[in-house]
Amino acid sequence: xxxxxxxxxxxxxxxxxxxxxxxxxxxxxxxxxxxxxxxxxxxxxxxxxxxxxxxxxxxxxxxxxxxxxxxxxxxxxxxxxxxxxxxxxxxxxxxxxxxxxxxxxxxxxxxxxxxxxxxxxxxxxxxxxxxxxxxxxxxxxxxxxxxxxxxxxxxxxxxxxxxxxxxxxxxxxxxxxxxxxxxxxxxxxxxxxxxxxxxxxxxxxxxxxxxxxxxxxxxxxxxxxxxxxxxxxxxxxxxxxxxxxxxxxxxxxxxxxxxxxxxxxxxxxxxxxxxxxxxxxxxxxxxxxxxxxxxxxxxxxxxxxxxxxx
Ligand code: FAD
Numbered sequence: 001x002x003x004x005x006x007x008x009x010x011x012x013x014x015x016x017x018x019x020x021x022x023x024x025x026x027x028x029x030x031x032x033x034x035x036x037x038x039x040x041x042x043x044x045x046x047x048x049x050x051x052x053x054x055x056x057x058x059x060x061x062x063x064x065x066x067x068x069x070x071x072x073x074x075x076x077x078x079x080x081x082x083x084x085x086x087x088x089x090x091x092x093x094x095x096x097x098x099x100x101x102x103x104x105x106x107x108x109x110x111x112x113x114x115x116x117x118x119x120x121x122x123x124x125x126x127x128x129x130x131x132x133x134x135x136x137x138x139x140x141x142x143x144x145x146x147x148x149x150x151x152x153x154x155x156x157x158x159x160x161x162x163x164x165x166x167x168x169x170x171x172x173x174x175x176x177x178x179x180x181x182x183x184x185x186x187x188x189x190x191x192x193x194x195x196x197x198x199x200x201x202x203x204x205x206x207x208x209x210x211x212x213x214x215x216x217x218x219x220x221x222x223x224x225x226x227x228x229x230x231x232x233x234x235x236x237x238x239x240x241x242x243x244x245x246x247x248x249x250x251x252x253x254x255x256x257x258x259x260x261x262x263x264x265x266x267x268x269x270x271x272x273x274x275x276x277x278x279x280x281x282x283x284x285x286x287x288x289x290x291x292x293x294x295x296x297x298x299x300x301x302x303x304x305x306x307x308x309x310x
Contacts, residue, residue, distance in 0.1 A: 001091050002028045002072070004300050005104030006293075007079045008243075010036025011286045012110035012276025014062040015293030016300075020108075021069035023301050028072040028104070030079060030096065035059030036112045037277070038286065042128045046137065047286055058286075074102075082107065082250045088270045089307040105307075106271045106300040109247070109259055110293055113277035113284065116239040118150065122206030122213075123236070130213025131206055131234050135159040136285060138235075142167045147233035148216055150203055152179030156237035157189050163235065164192045171229055173201040173218055206234055242278045254280050265296035271307070273300050 004020035006013045009031025020027040033039065041055035053061075066073065074096075081095035091103040115133040117123060123131055132138040135149075139162060147167050149160040152174030158181075160172045172179075172189065177200050179186050189195055200221040207215045207228070215230040242257045252260045252268035259267055259274040261281065267274050275281075275296035276289035 002026050002102065002104035003304055004028075004106050004108060004297060005030070005092075005094060005102055006108045006110060006297075007031075007094060008036065008110035008112055008276070008278070009034035009073075009075065010038060010110065010112045010276060010289060011062065012112070012278075012289035012293035012296070013108070014066050015290040016108040016110055016275060016297040017066050017071045017293075018069060019294045019297035020300060021066075021071045023297075025301065025304065026072075027069070028074065028102065029066065030074040030077040030094070030102065032076065032078040032111075034063060034073070034075045037114070038062070041137075043141075044137070044286065045140070078246075079111075080246045082109075082247055082272070084250065084269045085271060092269075092272060106273065106303055108265075108293070108296045108300055109244075109251075109267070109272065109274040109278060110276045110289075110296070111243040111246075111278045112289075113240045113242045115236065116241050118203055118206075118236055118238065120203055120205050122208055122216075123234075126206055126208050126213045126234075129211060130208070130232060131236065133236055135162050135235055135237075136283075138233075139163050139166050142233040144168045145233060146171075146231035147235060148173055148229060148231055149235045149237055151237035151239075152176070152181060152197075152199070153237070153239075154181045154185060155240070157181035157185040159235055159237050160195060161185065161189055161192065164189075164195050167233070168194065169231075170195045171231065172197045173203055173216075174199045175202055175221075176200070240277070240284060244278055264299045265292060266299060271300075271303055273297075273303075 003025035006029040078097040083093040205217040273296040275292035
């Protein structure tokens, strides 16, 4: 039986495993793919004290740091069921897709999230070559350039406002007849001189030349006409999907599927904690996930010293 079992091997899970192991308690980490979203990232410029690194390099450093401690690393293992303890202090059970079952007195859920993709030609091909998903991360790479933001919900409109202060020009494309963002954000966006807003626009293709994004095509859903916009960057902002489908029904989730946590990373189940992009924590970033994972492990430790094993 583990004292702390971490599910997920991204920044949140790695931090949780390190903080738990440093308390000298039996710690395990099961991850479908160690590294998480960081494995898919090129340049990282906002990990404080590290002015520049790259995803694979950061993943290797996280793994090396976890391995400094006595942590049972179970990589390439997908959890598919959480069975909460019947009573606080008793063990929770996590079932893995391979049929194995792990027991733990506390669990830290850190299964992260994935950006919803458009699924149009060119999107995957030009990912990290002009197609981006995170304005806080990649906005400065497009300084003075022309970009599109796809999606007129809160995250899309916030991204467009943010980017308008950095890039040369922003075109916001919304699929519906109207943007869905809060009115105050829409008003702010409309007040910006270097922003065009196109509604009823269905993006059909990201175009490229010389290995980089050159523009995008969209269909006007009212007239059926196709238009081309020349630009250097496309920010896709149509939703961040938490990897929590496997928890459905077992734990309280928000309407967006995020694990509901409080400021101590407690979930609706005593002894089960959660951290990072899979949760309701605002702002999904590496440095935030690391902090959240650390907090979750400290809360788990606190739980353990207050609830002795039965
Ligand atoms: P994740 O990194 O998503 O890790 C989740 C972990 O859980 C993975 O190991 C995964 O395999 C595992 N997992 C999922 N489901 C299961 C399951 N059922 N069972 C077992 N394991 C499971 N942030 C920045 O701060 N700076 C940047 O420059 C930056 N650039 C980015 C660029 C891209 C292309 C992307 C996609 C994201 C970027 N981000 C950036 C965001 C950042 O990567 C995330 O905020 C961060 O990785 C979240 O950490 P996490 O540990 O919560 O989740």
